[in-house]
Amino acid sequence: MISTPLTQPAVRVRNVGKRFGNLEVLKGISLDAHEGDVISIVGASGSGKSTLLRCINMLEIPDEGEVVVAGETIALRAGRSGKREAVDRAQVDRMRMQLAMVFQNFNLWTHMTVIENVIEAPIHVQGRSRTEALREAEALLDKVGIADKRNSYPAHLSGGQQQRAAIARALAMHPRVMLFDEPTSALDPELVGEVLRVMRTLADEGRTMLVVTHEMAFAREVSNRVIFLNQGVIEEDGRPADVFGAPKSDRLRQFLSSQLRADMGPS
């Protein structure tokens, strides 16, 4: 059920457009994510779904449109080269703290142990005390099921363990919204489940999540809203049962049947 919001959206994306050279990757995307929403963003590769996520936390600066986090618009202006840039980097940094991101390739800091990865931003960005950060990190690692790996370096962990560590790192920031950029795409098939289980737990806790994913089962079962992106526009947007059960566009039908073939193909 899509709840009718009483408060302002946690994240509001308005008319966001992004070009890479001549390629228009996003063409005026608008989207509201409310507290507690779990939104799956699906689409073929090249449809712009990762770019959309990266525009939300300004890893890519949108060429058009704006992003509003909890009522505060991230201020952008035209830079010298004509590309837009942040007016105030400190504001962007502050916004990013509320928008923790989990990457396809984990991107853990390889020179730090797992627990050092988790406490890094709380201590050095948010200025929390080391004792408190450590205590919380322990609890988070326990929650994602890798408490025993706290003093291991990322290189000694499996992909699934690394991604769970990355999720703990994101959680440690107390983010308002979590952005997942294809969190299971770089994993061996047998490791996908352990990461999805953690994500399902987070969804059950009522966390606000935006998930770019190829896991149709996750999108169908866990999210309360599915967005199908096609060539830089939102082609369909609705409850999973509607989007998957009764696709309106040919594009989505094609996409879903290709996903089905991929899922049922020889493994």
Next chain:
Amino acid sequence: MDIDFLAQTLLQLLSGVPLLLQLAFLSIAAGAIFAALLALMRLSGNPALDYPARGYVFVFRGTPLLVQIFLIYYGLGQFPEVRESLAWPLLRQPYWCALLALTLNTAAYSSEIIRGGILSVPFGQIEAARACGMSRWLIFRRIIVPQGLRVALPAYGNEIILMTRSTALASVITLMEVTGIASKIISETFRAVEVFICAGLIYLVLNFAISRAVALLERRLSPQARELSDPTHLPEPAR
């Protein structure tokens, strides 16, 4: 073999070690600071900073250190502007000329080593830091420097050894470090082989110590490459 002569020579040569170490240490230290500046200029993405740094590296890597020493020692004094400048009391002394040449030379090489170290840090890790709200300076300090240092250290250790040996060139502008003293003894005794063997031995011992120290530092800085000896230990206070 004339043990007495060898021992005596060695003793005389050792008196040049403090000057050798001084030249090496000061030029490497000053060169490292200059090199860091050059590396940041190259990485700034600003052509007005990048190209001067490129040109500098091109010139100082592309010409022999010996030529640079000669140009600074003999060449600078030809310009009245230099002779009348405040730096002249320093630049007329071979010691400062040698130090300047060594510093400028190592800065060119080291800047490329530092640049390589910085560029070696995977971009994904920098993005992850950005996504956590880390500022540029914090990312530089906490993510790029610790990792870049580890990558750069083997090459930089080489550079330190090269510079220690290069101090020998200071002898051509009259400085009495180890090689300078060796030349003097040879001109008095004509026993080139024994004297140079003694001199070579000194450089060998020094550079062995340096390479061991660098290897030790490398091990210390790369805990992730070692097996974890104590799986229960708490992380060190990071700063």
